[in-house]
Amino acid sequence: MYWPGSFALNTRRIEELAWAFHDFFVTAGRAVILPLYLGTFDRKSDQFRLPPATGSGRRDLVIQWVKDLRRSLDYLATRPDIDTTKLAFYGHSWGGIHWPIVLAVEPRIKVGISFVGGLANVRWMPEIDPFNFIAWAQAPILVLASRFDPRFPFETSQKPMFELAGAPAQDKAMVVYDGSHYMPIDMVARESLAWLDRYLGPVRLAP
Numbered sequence: 001m002y003w004p005g006s007f008a009l010n011t012r013r014i015e016e017l018a019w020a021f022h023d024f025f026v027t028a029g030r031a032v033i034l035p036l037y038l039g040t041f042d043r044k045s046d047q048f049r050l051p052p053a054t055g056s057g058r059r060d061l062v063i064q065w066v067k068d069l070r071r072s073l074d075y076l077a078t079r080p081d082i083d084t085t086k087l088a089f090y091g092h093s094w095g096g097i098h099w100p101i102v103l104a105v106e107p108r109i110k111v112g113i114s115f116v117g118g119l120a121n122v123r124w125m126p127e128i129d130p131f132n133f134i135a136w137a138q139a140p141i142l143v144l145a146s147r148f149d150p151r152f153p154f155e156t157s158q159k160p161m162f163e164l165a166g167a168p169a170q171d172k173a174m175v176v177y178d179g180s181h182y183m184p185i186d187m188v189a190r191e192s193l194a195w196l197d198r199y200l201g202p203v204r205l206a207p
Contacts, residue, residue, distance in 0.1 A: 003095025118152025
């Protein structure tokens with residue numbers, strides 16, 4: 001289950017998505033689903049405006065985004081080619097802000113990966129504040145962090161998010177790259193696929 005970066009809010013067509021951010025999952029034999037969250041890609045109308053982060057409009061929108069994700073899981077449950085006992089969440093940047101909410105409220109997600117995400121310096125309404133969910137996000141979580149990230153400073157954003165995660169110590173890991181809001185995609189692929197193999201088992205391709 002993929003929650004992309006904020007570029008999805010500024011892109012009008014799904015065909016313009018930078019697939020390199022997650023196509024390594026597919027080439028490794030895993031399925032990827034990208035919900036069209038309200039306001040992204042083909043669900044972005046000319047009238048759509050992202051509400052301020054601190055108000056009720058953003059609260060309602062975040063709740064809608066999580067509903068979009070959960071309805072996508074409902075759809076996956078109708079497909080005989082998907083093993084819904086082995087579902088993972090992969091959040092990139094914008095998605096890396098919201099993974100505590102997803103893992104806390106959605107028990108069907110068994111493992112999570114956060115790629116250059118972190119606790120945002122925003123006074124969210126309490127209903128959508130990731131801080132209020134993170135202790136309840138108890139699924140195994142891999143945090144892929146960048147030490148010099150200007151969006152999510154390592155010491156005050158990425159590291160606290162990792163440390164506060166509710167998963168047992170043996171079920172959470174942080175990999176740190178000495179870069180900005182970025183990590184080489186081959187490194188992301190290697191660490192992410194190894195994490196999924198560890199908790200979901202290796203891919204078994206049909207004959």
